[in-house]
Amino acid sequence: xxxxRAPTRIQQKNRAVILEAALNVFSAHGFRGATVDQxxxxxxxxxxxxxxxxxxxxAIHTALLSGLLEVWLAPLHALNENxxxxxxxxxxxxxxxxxxxxxxxxxxxxxxxxxxxxxxxxDALSTDLKKLVxxxxxxxxxxxxxxxxxxxxxxxLIFSIWALTQHYADFEVQVRAILGDEDPFEGAPLxxxxxxxxxxxx
Amino acid sequence: xxxxRAPTRIQQKNRAVILEAALNVFSAHGFRGATVDQxxxxxxxxxxxxxxxxxxxxAIHTALLSGLLEVWLAPLHALNENxxxxxxxxxxxxxxxxxxxxxxxxxxxxxxxxxxxxxxxxDALSTDLKKLVxxxxxxxxxxxxxxxxxxxxxxxLIFSIWALTQHYADFEVQVRAILGDEDPFEGAPLxxxxxxxxxxxx
DNA sequence: TCTTGATTTGACCATCTGGTCAAACTCACG
DNA sequence: CGTGAGTTTGACCAGATGGTCAAATCAAGA
Numbered sequence: 222x223x224x225x226r227a228p229t230r231i232q233q234k235n236r237a238v239i240l241e242a243a244l245n246v247f248s249a250h251g252f253r254g255a256t257v258d259q260x261x262x263x264x265x266x267x268x269x270x271x272x273x274x275x276x277x278x279x280a281i282h283t284a285l286l287s288g289l290l291e292v293w294l295a296p297l298h299a300l301n302e303n304x305x306x307x308x309x310x311x312x313x314x315x316x317x318x319x320x321x322x323x324x325x326x327x328x329x330x331x332x333x334x335x336x337x338x339x340x341x342x343x344d345a346l347s348t349d350l351k352k353l354v355x356x357x358x359x360x361x362x363x364x365x366x367x368x369x370x371x372x373x374x375x376x377x378l379i380f381s382i383w384a385l386t387q388h389y390a391d392f393e394v395q396v397r398a399i400l401g402d403e404d405p406f407e408g409a410p411l412x413x414x415x416x417x418x419x420x421x422x423x
Numbered sequence: 424x425x426x427x428r429a430p431t432r433i434q435q436k437n438r439a440v441i442l443e444a445a446l447n448v449f450s451a452h453g454f455r456g457a458t459v460d461q462x463x464x465x466x467x468x469x470x471x472x473x474x475x476x477x478x479x480x481x482a483i484h485t486a487l488l489s490g491l492l493e494v495w496l497a498p499l500h501a502l503n504e505n506x507x508x509x510x511x512x513x514x515x516x517x518x519x520x521x522x523x524x525x526x527x528x529x530x531x532x533x534x535x536x537x538x539x540x541x542x543x544x545x546d547a548l549s550t551d552l553k554k555l556v557x558x559x560x561x562x563x564x565x566x567x568x569x570x571x572x573x574x575x576x577x578x579x580l581i582f583s584i585w586a587l588t589q590h591y592a593d594f595e596v597q598v599r600a601i602l603g604d605e606d607p608f609e610g611a612p613l614x615x616x617x618x619x620x621x622x623x624x625x
Numbered sequence: 626t627c628t629t630g631a632t633t634t635g636a637c638c639a640t641c642t643g644g645t646c647a648a649a650c651t652c653a654c655g
Numbered sequence: 656c657g658t659g660a661g662t663t664t665g666a667c668c669a670g671a672t673g674g675t676c677a678a679a680t681c682a683a684g685a
Contacts, residue, residue, distance in 0.1 A: 229631070231682090250539060253456035257673060270633050272674065329538055332594075336534045337452060339596045346600035354601050376602060377614035381587055383594075388586035392534075394541045398548035399556050400578060412579035419621045431661070433652090459643060471645080472663050480643065 235274055238264045240288070243281045248326040251333040252282055252341070279341075286334065286342055289327050294350070296320065297379075300357050306364040307421055314413055317386035322406045328390035354379060370421040385413055437476055440466045442490070445483045450528040453535040454484055454543070481543075488536065488544055491529050496552070498522065499581075502559050508566040509623055516615055519588035524608045530592035556581060572623040587615055 228236070242264035246255040257278050261271040275281045296316040300309055321328055334342055358375035365372040389396055389405050396405050430438070444466035448457040459480050463473040477483045498518040502511055523530055536544055560577035567574040591598055591607050598607050 229682095231632070235632090251453050251456060251535075254453060254539065256671080258671090267634055268673085269635085269675080273632070276674095278673065332534075332538045333453075335594045335597050336531055336538060337456065339600075343596065343600070346597055350597070351601050351603075373617060374610040374614050376605075377610050379601075380590060380598060381614070381618065384586040384590035385583055388582060392537045392585075394545065395537050395548055395552070396582060398541075398545070399553050399581075401553075403578075408576040408579050412576045412583070415575060416583065416618070416622050420618050431652095433662070437662090458641085460641090469664055470643085471665085474644065475662070478644095 232274070235264075235266065239266070239271055239274055239281065240285055243285055244289075244326050244330060247282060247285065248329040248333065251337065252278075283341065285330065287345070289330065290342070290345060290349070292324075293320075293327060293331065294353055297353060297357055300360065302360045302363070306369045307418070310361075310370070310421060311414055311417060314382055314386065314417060315410060317382060318389070318406070318410055318413065321386050321388075321390040325390035325393060328387050332387065332391040368423055371423050373420065382417075385416075434476070437466075437468065441468070441473055441476055441483065442487055445487055446528050446532060449484060449487065450531040450535065453539065454480075484543065487532065489547075491532065492544070492547060492551070494526075495522075495529060495533065496555055499555060499559055502562065504562045504565070508571045509620070512563075512572070512623060513616055513619060516584055516588060516619060517612060519584060520591070520608070520612055520615065523588050523590075523592040527592035527595060530589050534589065534593040570625055573625050575622065584619075587618075 239260065243255075243260050245263055246260045249255075250259075255278070257271065258268055260278075260281065261268045264271060275284065296313055299316070300313050304312075334340075339346060354376070358379060361370070361375040361378065364370045365375070389409060393405075441462065445457075445462050447465055448462045451457075452461075457480075459473065460470055462480075462483065463470045466473060477486065498515055501518070502515050506514075536542075541548055556578070560581060563572070563577040563580065566572045567577070591611060595607075
């Protein structure tokens with residue numbers, strides 16, 4: 222374990238390589254299903270070498286999750302009260318859909334954690350996430366009060382957006398098994414746009 | 424392992440007890456995260472005793488999944504071409520929502536499997552499930568052709584229903600972290616009904 | 626070049642885990 | 656009540672897994 226100096230070039234590279242490998246493995250097999258050997262192999266390092274950069278499997282997982290939570294919530298963060306309500310919401314949805322397409326591993330990493338009761342990020346959910354969602358639903362509610370979008374339960378509106386968009390990443394096998402050759406991300410954007418336009422147009 | 428006679432009273436009871444325990448453990452920790460000892464403890468049996476009734480951990484998991492797949496797909500199966508289109512679809516959605524509320528372990532069992540690439544039920548997805556969905560989307564398409572519901576991509580319509588309804592079971596921790604005391608199943612039925620009524624009314 | 630800290634590794638360990646087995650026990654029924 | 660099949664268990668095993676450690680190797684600044 223290096224002292225707490227500025228990270229060397231090698232440290233920077235190897236930490237990044239490890240996190241990338243860990244993302245692959247954890248997202249595909251969950252925390253318990255992933256093995257340190259697997260991550261090390263994926264990263265092209267020996268196991269002891271990997272454990273030189275992170276003290277434990279748990280530490281890698283935690284570093285990954287906390288590092289990605291910000292990225293994951295950025296689109297919701299960007300929801301802007303001063304924009305046009307419907308366009309803001311639709312833009313949020315499209316951004317989430319793009320993330321499902323471009324960052325499916327990240328989506329599955331969180332899905333794995335959540336479906337098993339979020340043992341490692343429960344705190345972040347009821348603090349950071351709840352705070353962000355409360356903030357944004359307040360905006361939604363104000364828009365509804367001003368009759369700029371139709372009135373619906375704001376929390377369930379957020380849940381529905383998460384569910385719909387992340388479904389394509391989290392349950393990709395199922396979607397592909399049913400769609401066959403058709404690219405899910407061909408029809409999805411139009412479908413969800415139609416859906417939320419109809420739902421929210423006052 | 425008993426011979427292939429008719430199952431004794433004890434066999435019947437213990438198999439059921441084991442499957443119930445396995446449902447608890449597998450749905451909470453995934454296949455890899457569950458241990459045979461855990462399932463045995465939950466079932467109130469010793470590990471060798473448990474393995475007397477099922478030859479392996481894998482066998483228990485398979486028995487569970489294949490036994491529950493039918494239950495899981497029953498609501499979609501019940502979608503009836505001869506009923507009123509919108510009411511049929513809304514009834515399907517409400518049934519799915521009830522299953523999320525009443526059978527969350529079953530939902531998470533499948534979610535765990537799917538999010539990790541469905542290594543153990545991939546076949547059933549591309550055969551049984553695909554067949555059922557193809558059948559039912561054909562009905563939806565006919566309804567759309569007859570202009571009895573609005574035209575949307577039928578597969579994405581199905582996906583959206585799955586995503587929305589199962590979200591409440593699969594990601595229950597997250598929903599609860601955000602809703603706090605509020606019961607998710609208080610607001611959800613009205614929300615999803617509104618959503619699909621607006622989407623599908625021609 | 627030399628030195629010192631950073632990096633890498635082979636060997637190793639304790640624990641966990643899925644699974645086996647022979648022996649013991651229980652139950653239903655003739 | 657005796658008997659044979661059905662049931663249960665303690666002891667055990669092999670392989671996997673997370674993690675350690677001392678020794679070897681490397682890299683960069685003096």
